[in-house]
Amino acid sequence: MxxxxxxxxxxxxxxxxxxxxxxxxxxxxxxxxxxxxxxxxxxxxxxxxxxxxxxxxxxxxxxxxxxxxxxxxxxxxxxxxxxxxxxxxxxxxxxxxxxxxxxxxxxxxxxxxxxxxxxxxxxxxxxxxxxxxxxxxxxxxxxxxxxxxxxxxxxxxxxxxxxxxxxxxxxxxxxxxxxxAMAGASFFDITVRGTGSHAAMPHQSKDPIVIGTALVQQLQSVVSRNTPPTKPIVLSVTKFQAGTAYNVVPATATIAGTIRYFHEDVIAMAEARMKELCSGLAAAYGIEIECETRNVFDxxxxxxxxxxxxxxxxxxxxxxxxxxxxxxxxxxxxxxxxxxxxxxxxxxxxxxxxxxxxxxxxxxxxxxxxxxxxxxxxxxxxxxxxxxxxx
The missing domain is CATH 3.40.630.10 (Zn peptidases)
Incomplete structure (x- = not known):
């Protein structure tokens, strides 16, 4: 040297x-x-x-x-x-x-x-x-x-x-x-708006934690089942926040994370597919799910x-x-x-x-x-x- x-x-x-x-x-x-x-x-x-x-x-x-x-x-x-x-x-x-x-x-x-x-x-x-x-x-x-x-x-x-x-x-x-040489990145923020209840009576709720955890699992299908294997993408959930008490089913949960990509068509597909999954789960459970994505790095x-x-x-x-x-x-x-x-x-x-x-x-x-x-x-x-x- x-x-x-x-x-x-x-x-x-x-x-x-x-x-x-x-x-x-x-x-x-x-x-x-x-x-x-x-x-x-x-x-x-x-x-x-x-x-x-x-x-x-x-x-x-x-x-x-x-x-x-x-x-x-x-x-x-x-x-x-x-x-x-x-x-x-x-x-x-x-x-x-x-x-x-x-x-x-x-x-x-x-x-x-x-x-x-x-x-x-x-x-x-x-x-x-x-x-x-x-x-x-x-x-x-x-x-x-x-x-x-x-x-x-x-x-x-x-x-x-x-x-x-x-x-x-x-x-x-x-x-x-x-x-x-280095991936572009989008950040995403998802809000699951359910219905809260007493933890002893969860049947009265529309539990955003149960729905949110199902959504986290479904998001991985964007990589494994929607993306061509020749076009790399990484989708990581890095935040899941809900609840403040032991005996309360909360009304909302928030999920956030990042998508890394090298191809514009792949990130467009991933963002669209995420929103479709959110809409589908919202309809299935009779709640509202908001999904926002934003480009942070090219x-x-x-x-x-x-x-x-x-x-x-x-x-x-x-x-x-x-x-x-x-x-x-x-x-x-x-x-x-x-x-x-x-x-x-x-x-x-x-x-x-x-x-x-x-x-x-x-x-x-x-x-x-x-x-x-x-x-x-x-x-x-x-x-x-x-x-x-x-x-």
Whole structure:
């Protein structure tokens, strides 16, 4: 592995930044401290412009190369944490109960800051690097909000790149999937409106718990009996809430969850079929069932040619044996997909030590990935915005 020497030289500073962000996690659209820390660091690095407020708490910075050039490359990192109580045991654990950086966004932010520090100091490129620090990636639509606020009108880019850490126990393994790489996602909310009763006289009720549990089972038929096996889909019920007392059959139950998909016809079918199942059970039991679905993430589409370029940049850092194109698709979702619908680009996954999964209270990011990610970010800028005569 050949991390850029200058970045390796301030790796300890990156670790310090990451630990500070980790200890002070903020949820989506609440990243006021985080964005202030980002802006403060960028100012100390001497970037050319810093803009705050896009998407509420987003930050955009511009760094101009030694040569003017007319091309611009975007680099994006997310900043928000998750509503999870931390159980990692690290000595810089979250100081905010119920909030944790369990997905590595503190690392992504730090890596992009590392790239900013290097690029502002060296400027060995022609054109402009546009650094995008995005809020609210975790299902709250931060990318869409930045775009709606005029991100690419105010700061146009020719191409854009994102990154995610992967706790797979294979440090420095970098992978890009051309084309559809990560699933789109819809969230659903279902309300079962039955009739409540005394628990000792359930015959007087139209029990939303019994009906709701039947519905949960029926929803799985959307995957097993309605979806072509060649078109993957995941339907997960993640919430079932009903009742407040031992001796009361409640009047309502609520069910919620997510659908992950790669094909537009499949998600359209799944949403329609869910509503048909709800209508059918409502008629069968003589009650009302409301079903609402909403798109939260689009399918992340990596540009094939730029995927190759990103892998080549990563190979400069982690070595050609550890950077590769893969056909592996991920059913996880990522709202960088919304940016890639506006401009071409690619999204890379970089492995690190540790195998506790993302979104787990015990997740620990390997700090050794920080200079690696920062170097990959910096190298893609230098490769895509080469100075005249550069190798």
């Amino acid at each position: 050949s991390v850029i020497p200058a970045i390796a030289g301030f790796a300890n500073d990156l670790t310090e930044i990451r630990h500070d962000l980790h200890a002070h996690p903020e949820l989506g659209f609440e990243e006021t401290r985080t964005s202030a820390k980002v802006a403060e660091a960028l100012e100390s690095y001497g970037v050319d412009e810093i803009h705050r407020g896009l998407g509420g708490t987003g930050v955009v910075a511009l760094i101009h190369g030694k040569a003017e050039g007319n091309r611009r490359v975007g680099l994006r990192a997310d900043m928000d944490a998750l509503p999870i109580d931390e159980a990692s045991g690290v000595d810089f654990s979250s100081t905010h109960p119920g909030k944790m950086h369990a997905c590595g966004h503190d690392g992504h932010t730090t890596m992009l800051l590392g790239a900013a520090r290097y690029l502002a100091a060296t400027r060995e490129f022609a054109g402009t690097a546009v650094l995008i620090f995005q809020p609210a990636e975790e299902g709250l639509g931060g990318a869409r909000q930045m775009i709606a606020d005029g991100l690419f009108e105010q700061f146009p880019v020719d191409e854009c790149y994102g990154m995610h850490n992967m706790p797979n126990g294979r440090p420095g393994e970098a992978m890009v999937t051309p084309g559809p 399918v992340l589409m990596n540009d094939p040619a730029l995927s190759e370029e990103y892998v080549a940049a990563a190979a400069d850092i982690v070595g050609p044996d550890h950077a590769r194109i893969t056909d592996e698709q991920m059913t996880g979702s990522e709202d960088f997909a919304d940016m890639l619908k506006q401009v071409p680009g690619a999204y890379i996954r970089v492995g690190h030590a540790g195998t506790v999964p993302l979104h787990n209270p015990g997740f620990v990011l390997d700090d050794a990935i920080l200079p690696v990610g920062a170097s990959i970010y910096a190298r893609i800028v230098e490769r895509r915005l080469p100075l005249a005569g550069a190798d």
